[in-house]
Amino acid sequence: MTTLPLAPQHILIDPPVADAGAALEALAALLAESTGQSPALIAEALKSREAQGSTGIGHGVALPHARIDGASEVAVAVLRSAQGIPFAAPDGLDVRVFIAVAVPKAAATAHLEVLSNLAVRLASEEVRTELLKVSDSAGFFAVLTHSD
Structure with missing residues (x-):
């Protein structure tokens, strides 16, 4: 997992987001930094x-993802929610860890x-347990990208 583009x-560790839309918008803002595309365009693609x-x-x-017109490379952003957010997951549990992926339109394999x-x-x-325990983004990154 060391090649994850993150x-x-x-x-973002425990930002004050209360619903799925706000979570996707926060993730889109982070993805915009990596893709050079607007946060609004990315948020719309994720919501779509x-x-x-x-x-x-x-x-x-949850792994929200979208192909983005104009993006030149794969980008990843993370949001961990302190309280969990309803997200229509198959097991009915609220989502606490969102890892969003934005990819160029033509990058189906990389996606x-x-x-x-x-x-x-x-x-x-x-x-998953360790990702919920860490106190900062560096700790989250280390757990997510550590190779066993």
Whole structure:
């Protein structure tokens, strides 16, 4: 997981967001820094993807993602919610860990590889538990990107 296109400055730990829309907008603002695209464009793309079906994967985790016109490379941003946010996850649990992925329109393979790698890493209960325990973005980054 060390090649994940994520930096600690693109990880928000427990910001004051109260709903799914606000979470996606906060993630879009972070993704905009990496993609050079506007936060509004990215937020709209993420929300449009959610309208097709929830990207909640269960266990308090969601992987919102979208292909972005004009993006030149894959970008990842994270938001951890202190209280959890309803997100239509398949297990009905509120989401506490959002990992958003923005990819160029033509990068279908990279898109699937990043999502697959994240899903595998987040399948570990130990990893999910540690992500909820860390107190800052550097700690979150270290847990998420650590290779076993």
